[in-house]
Amino acid sequence: MANEEFALIAQLQKDLGHVGKGVRLGIGDDAAWLDTEGRTLVSSMDTLVAGRHFFADVHPADLGWKALAVNLSDLAAMGAIPRWCLLSLALPPLAEGYGQWVQDFAAGWLALAERADVALVGGDTVATDGPLTLSITALGVVEQGVMRRDAASVGDLIWVTGTLGDAAAALDRAFVSRGLPGWALNCSETCAQALENRRLRPQPRLDFARAAVAAGVTCALDCSDGFLADLGHILQASGLRARVDLEHLPLSSALRECIDSDLQRLLRWPLTGGDDYELIFCAPPSLTGTLMALATNCALPITAVGEVLPADPHAAEDVDLYWQGQSLSLPMNRGHQHVF
Numbered sequence: 613m614a615n616e617e618f619a620l621i622a623q624l625q626k627d628l629g630h631v632g633k634g635v636r637l638g639i640g641d642d643a644a645w646l647d648t649e650g651r652t653l654v655s656s657m658d659t660l661v662a663g664r665h666f667f668a669d670v671h672p673a674d675l676g677w678k679a680l681a682v683n684l685s686d687l688a689a690m691g692a693i694p695r696w697c698l699l700s701l702a703l704p705p706l707a708e709g710y711g712q713w714v715q716d717f718a719a720g721w722l723a724l725a726e727r728a729d730v731a732l733v734g735g736d737t738v739a740t741d742g743p744l745t746l747s748i749t750a751l752g753v754v755e756q757g758v759m760r761r762d763a764a765s766v767g768d769l770i771w772v773t774g775t776l777g778d779a780a781a782a783l784d785r786a787f788v789s790r791g792l793p794g795w796a797l798n799c800s801e802t803c804a805q806a807l808e809n810r811r812l813r814p815q816p817r818l819d820f821a822r823a824a825v826a827a828g829v830t831c832a833l834d835c836s837d838g839f840l841a842d843l844g845h846i847l848q849a850s851g852l853r854a855r856v857d858l859e860h861l862p863l864s865s866a867l868r869e870c871i872d873s874d875l876q877r878l879l880r881w882p883l884t885g886g887d888d889y890e891l892i893f894c895a896p897p898s899l900t901g902t903l904m905a906l907a908t909n910c911a912l913p914i915t916a917v918g919e920v921l922p923a924d925p926h927a928a929e930d931v932d933l934y935w936q937g938q939s940l941s942l943p944m945n946r947g948h949q950h951v952f
């Protein structure tokens with residue numbers, strides 16, 4: 613049954629528009645009216661397109677979670693506290709209409725929104741002849757400063773939260789299972805499911821980020837395109853280089869089983885695969901004890917994977933990569949990049 617725009621918006625308001633902090637006017641007027649209570653505002657936007665960021669047959673609950681998670685991850689990377697979101701939906705025709713779809717999408721979204729205390733305060737809903745496309749604006753506040761890409765310093769350690777590469781390995785498995793080109797996984801069904809869960813339900817590292825910025829960390833971003841590509845953004849913005857030890861990249865036990873010490877798989881999944889939504893941050897060694905204690909408090913492992921080096925006009929690459937004591941040349945593909 614086809615839905616009409618205003619019926620769909622009314623359903624979105626009912627299923628998703630719960631009360632939030634500082635919302636003077638939420639869904640229903642020409643714009644939202646929000647109270648930042650004297651704090652400064654941090655804003656970010658990310659778009660997800662069917663066929664590019666997710667498979668068109670994704671369960672809407674998984675899509676609801678992931679669409680919100682990748683946006684909250686950008687706020688986490690700044691050290692901001694999420695408050696509000698705006699959601700733009702461009703929906704292709706669907707024979708059975710979007711009633712059940714919105715209900716399921718809302719369930720996945722709310723599972724994370726309630727945990728993160730973030731309210732949907734507006735958006736836009738349109739029909740499209742193209743693929744299903746979602747665009748989310750995430751708004752948050754900061755108490756003191758933010759973590760920036762251009763704030764790395766020579767001698768900083770390079771840290772990563774959680775583990776890298778699970779989602780990328782799961783994506784390869786999903787491609788192969790759909791008869792598309794990809795690398796097959798060599799692991800048990802239990803491991804494959806653990807990896808798939810990382811692909812579908814990334815966890816924005818909000819609590820650790822907030823603690824880290826309060827502890828004086830000034831340089832971070834979130835890892836969405838791939839560790840090497842995203843570290844490159846920090847190095848370029850900061851005008852510096854780095855040394856990275858491939859064997860220090862943190863791997864889940866499931867991914868370790870799939871990689872089985874194979875260099876090509878290490879390069880493909882944890883180093884360049886992307887879709888991780890972990891934080892990469894740089895901090896002076898003097899903060900190591902504090903950071904380890906914060907990580908323990910958040911029950912989130914953090915791992916030092918390298919060190920920031922001075923700029924070198926003679927160096928061909930921005931990263932010196934080592935594996936088992938050997939210097940490695942960087943892979944051609946450093947991570948995900950849209951091509952137009």
Ligand SMILES: Nc1ncnc2c1ncn2[C@@H]1O[C@H](COP(=O)(O)OP(=O)(O)OP(=O)(O)O)[C@@H](O)[C@H]1O
Binds near residue numbers: 657658686836837
């Ligand atoms: N169309 C655009 N108009 C204005 N600013 C843009 C546009 N596209 C990107 N930017 C800005 O460029 C910067 C880098 O964007 P980018 O999308 O690469 O980062 P990101 O959102 O952290 O990464 P990812 O999209 O992989 O999660 C951000 O400040 C972003 O706001």
Ligand SMILES: Cc1ncc(C[n+]2csc(CCOP(=O)(O)O)c2C)c(N)n1
Binds near residue numbers: 663665886
């Ligand atoms: C169906 C399907 N194909 C490919 C990928 C991989 N992928 C797409 S975008 C992206 C980086 C972040 O995107 P952006 O820079 O747009 O935020 C990655 C790793 C996927 N998740 N699903």
Ligand SMILES: [Mg+2]
Binds near residue numbers: 657658659
């Ligand atoms: Mg972006």
